[in-house]
Amino acid sequence: MTKLIDAQNLIKKYGKKTVLNGLNFQIGQGEIVGVIGTNGAGKTSLLKSLLGLTPYQGEVTVCGYTPAKQRTQLMSKVSFISDTNTLPHWISVSQLFEYMQTMHPNFDINLARHFLQGSSVTEQLKISEMSKGMVTKLHLALAMAVKSELLVLDEPTLGLDIVHRKAFYQNLLDDYFDKHNTIVVTTHQIEEIEHILTRVIFIDAGTIMADFGIEDIEARFVQLHSTSAIDFTQHSFQPLATLGGVTEKRYLFDGVTADELNQLGNTSTPSLGDLFVAMTQVNKSQNSAKGSQGAAA
Numbered sequence: 001m002t003k004l005i006d007a008q009n010l011i012k013k014y015g016k017k018t019v020l021n022g023l024n025f026q027i028g029q030g031e032i033v034g035v036i037g038t039n040g041a042g043k044t045s046l047l048k049s050l051l052g053l054t055p056y057q058g059e060v061t062v063c064g065y066t067p068a069k070q071r072t073q074l075m076s077k078v079s080f081i082s083d084t085n086t087l088p089h090w091i092s093v094s095q096l097f098e099y100m101q102t103m104h105p106n107f108d109i110n111l112a113r114h115f116l117q118g119s120s121v122t123e124q125l126k127i128s129e130m131s132k133g134m135v136t137k138l139h140l141a142l143a144m145a146v147k148s149e150l151l152v153l154d155e156p157t158l159g160l161d162i163v164h165r166k167a168f169y170q171n172l173l174d175d176y177f178d179k180h181n182t183i184v185v186t187t188h189q190i191e192e193i194e195h196i197l198t199r200v201i202f203i204d205a206g207t208i209m210a211d212f213g214i215e216d217i218e219a220r221f222v223q224l225h226s227t228s229a230i231d232f233t234q235h236s237f238q239p240l241a242t243l244g245g246v247t248e249k250r251y252l253f254d255g256v257t258a259d260e261l262n263q264l265g266n267t268s269t270p271s272l273g274d275l276f277v278a279m280t281q282v283n284k285s286q287n288s289a290k291g292s293q294g295a296a297a
């Protein structure tokens, strides 16, 4: 697989505050990678560093360029949508299309029209005449209509209703992605992108706490459902985390097979959301254990 992103010891600081703690990862051509993390985990800082939109430290290559030094060249390979509030209010959709054609040689106006087909975003409308959701839809159509090696989406569906969010991800798969391009997307709506991802990177407090291929999740993790609490001190396996509430407990295991758990209750593959919550719990307890060891030393 051709390496499209290579980050070695990527550090991002704002003043004295370190928000990315030396990340190491590679992303190959044809991957659809979800970057998942809680508020303030460092997702946007990571995307901005990869695009050369903010200074960083470390060795980073994206589409063969060094983002910090070759941002202009990099931008010809990348399509990036960050904040949907950046479009000027006075501009109309048709003027935006013209602007995109002059700015981006790879902008395909017919594809942009295709993405907006059937929606209430018509070419005569100005940005100031649109709802927040319509502006988001337009923004996404523009990003997907630029044929690029890498599409970077930071919370792309903020402001869209559920119907349009689902339609967007479907469009992304059906009409944009063709295995030659690569998508990196951050979102808090994990359940909505779960089915399109090939890989997920979980970030917590500026550190990568997990990095899985989606098919590895089924092979590695299993969730046990039980109506009552189970004492695992009697068993050879221990859950990674306990989720759920009063009526049902869900125990999440790493490296235990469903066969080993069947006698205790029903099993299933955990959702990405459950896995994220479990990993965050584990990470927090490991960090607080390290903290108390440090304090004791």
Ligand SMILES: Nc1ncnc2c1ncn2[C@@H]1O[C@H](COP(=O)(O)OP(=O)(O)OP(=O)(O)O)[C@@H](O)[C@H]1O
Binding pocket: 014, 019, 037, 038, 039, 040, 041, 042, 043, 044, 045, 046
């Ligand atoms: N321009 C800035 N100046 C100083 N600190 C910043 C700046 N931008 C972000 N931060 C800090 O960096 C940390 C990571 O922020 P970032 O926006 O990357 O997180 P995020 O994972 O994208 O969060 P969210 O999910 O809430 O959008 C936070 O603690 C934030 O306060």
